[in-house]
Amino acid sequence: MITEAPRFPFNPYYTLMPVRYPTAVSTRTNPAFVPFASCTTPNKEMGICAESGACIRSGGRASGTCDLGRVCCVNVVSNTCDDEDRQVVTLDNTYWLSPTTGLSSTTSSCSLTVKLDATLPEQGKAVCQVRLTFVLFTIAQPNAESVCNTDTFDVAGASNKIPTICGDNEGQHMYLNVPSSDTSPTDLQLSFNFGTNSNSIRAWNILISMIPCDSVNLAPLDCLQYFTARTGTVRSFNWRDVAGTRTRQLANQDYSICFKTMPGFTKTLCLTPCTVTSTQMPFSISVASTIAVAGRVPVPAVPTPNQSQLAPLNCNNDYLVIPGGYNSAKPPSVDNMAYDRYCGERLNALPGNVASTTVCTTATPFRLLFRTNGDETTTTPTPDSRTNGNRGFCLTFRNQ
Template sequence: MFNVNLPSFFLVILLIQSSCANEDDVEDSMESESHESGIGESSPRLPVTPWRPQYFYGPMLPQHSPALIARTFPAFIPFTSCTSPNKETGICAESGACTRLGGRASGACPEGRICCINVVTNTCDDADRKVVTLDNTYWLSPTMGISSSTTGCALTVKLDAKLSEQRKAVCQVRLNFVLFTIAQPDTESVCNTDAFDVVGASNKIPTICGDNGGQHMYLNVPSSATSPTDLQLSFNFGTDSNPVRAWNILISMIPCDSPNLAPLDCLQYFTGRSGTVSSFNWRDVAGTDTRQLANQDYSICFKTIPGSRRTLCLAPCTVTSASLAFSISVSRTAGAVASPAGSSQLRPINCEKDYLVIPGGFNVGNPPSVNTMAFDRFCGENLNANAEVTALTSVCTTATPFRLLYRTSDDETEDKTAGVVDRGNLGFCLTFRNQ
């Protein structure tokens, strides 16, 4: 038998019941607070401990290294062109990066960036050979001019997808000749005093000289992601008592996936519906000096405009001087008898040395075919599909893709054996309409 003190036993039972009642009150109080704070009944309760506050932590921002930030948020946005208020072409960049690389701000870009205009000027000394790695860079001739003792001036365009300022494969480079004036060719149309050359392109780039402001060239290169390329642009100067030498060349890089790529083997590419196309060194100036350049062999291409009838028509430019808009070697017979002045070719077979090819070319209105119709090769002093014609007209073609071929010989001698010369040729200037 247990000896139980009943008064003490009943006292313990009362204390236990009181404790349980207090715990129920606490749970009821917490449940009431959860409903008032908007937390649903199914929401898990936060643990209640003395060392952890009762609130949710917000997500922490990822911490990146400076190198990763530079790769993710580049100072320059490669191949994002912009135009300054004074119509210069630049690249969107952060202000500090533009200044570090010697550029200048001119205009604004999205995301707080500026339009950075990049200019390279060298002194034409061998020790001052500049290297261009940034898209849309202008190459200027020395501001103090070029001394008579200077023999040349060169610049390197480095293409490499691993460079942070490129970061993308480049397949073409376009040269825009904003300003281009060096010595004229000699009477044989050869650039033997001054010359501009390009080395490193996979397509054929002719040597040019004279006045070429407003002209352009497309230089093809292997993809810079697999085969980095160094393009060499160079001026070579001969002896001349008082030459005028000045240039401003915009160097633009075109990525391999760009819709602006020119067709392969096209030295020039026109994307507009209409415009003007001319041979290098053609100018609307009076005079009988030879301006046609020797050793020209390149294609001129035109973009096919969606929705057009796919007809390309060309006509001689309007001139204000005594110059000719079309002057590509006066065609001669076997007996060295020239066609009448200001007329088209005698026959296509007489356009042997210098000529412009317009595939399937025909006079506007599509006249009946005649035996002397050119159809492809054009020369003489007037553009016309019919032979020995002085009348002006438009020559059209429906052969697509639209492409012209311009070819000249290595001198202006028509028949070296007979000593017949053909000098004073100017080249051509044509308006085109892509319709």
């Protein structure tokens, strides 16, 4: 049950005039949309260029202008989340908004279909990827083992692996790979599933952007996230700058994060833990634990908080892979300075270090791998600390 009105980051239009997006059949009568001609409104919303009349007939809202007298048409779909209200999206740059009246206490799920078909006049060419931008995303938190067992968000129909997520993910994004829609039309299913949690605020606003197969904006294959700017911030799902030791890292994550190689630079990617305003940890991935070494007397697995990983094999529960990572103050040729797996509560290429630092890599194409297992405290032989609770990571990056 929703306990307060959802927050809408754009303007009051969403709360005053919820619209219904037409199905693909009715859209065929309005061919005046310019396929994949994206535009940005004065309020920084994404739209698609269209004739003014076609935008109005489709239920869209004109805001800003395009070439040839066309308008920037903003399209929003908001369903009531019941079995009889099945919405289908066929237009690029469409926002999926949670019900403006809130969710019923008996609502168990809410879904949307994204139809990709090059024969549709509003698409007109092959689509190979869909990007989901989470403008707003708030559902129930995971349990003490980091498992999304109350509320979940899932994607079906993509060819790459899409993890189940929950919690707070405003500002995050996902790239979904699909077969070329001119040879294999695809229906993507986006689904929220809700459990029993009367204290949870459930609200979302997801921008659905279609990427043609010939676009320069395609992400590398199998990259769930793709960053094209020279600088920015990358976070694990559900990381937030909030106080407390409550577990916020999500279990069962296994995906790649990619960065565009910028022309004219030395091809070095550097990552630094974010500056936080609370007591939150910007890097907290599976508290480092001692491990038994072959040929030596077995050592009990003892958690060692507030340190970086003790050795590469120490990161066997949850970890972030930075290929060939090294501390920025040291050249990568220095002995014992190149690591791939990072865990613990400090980002540092030196084992057992108590300070975080900037870690760089020259391994191109730039790609990180984030993996978490299915629990936080019961994994053997090296369970994580029960008291700390893993938080995930927030890193600023610079392609230099």
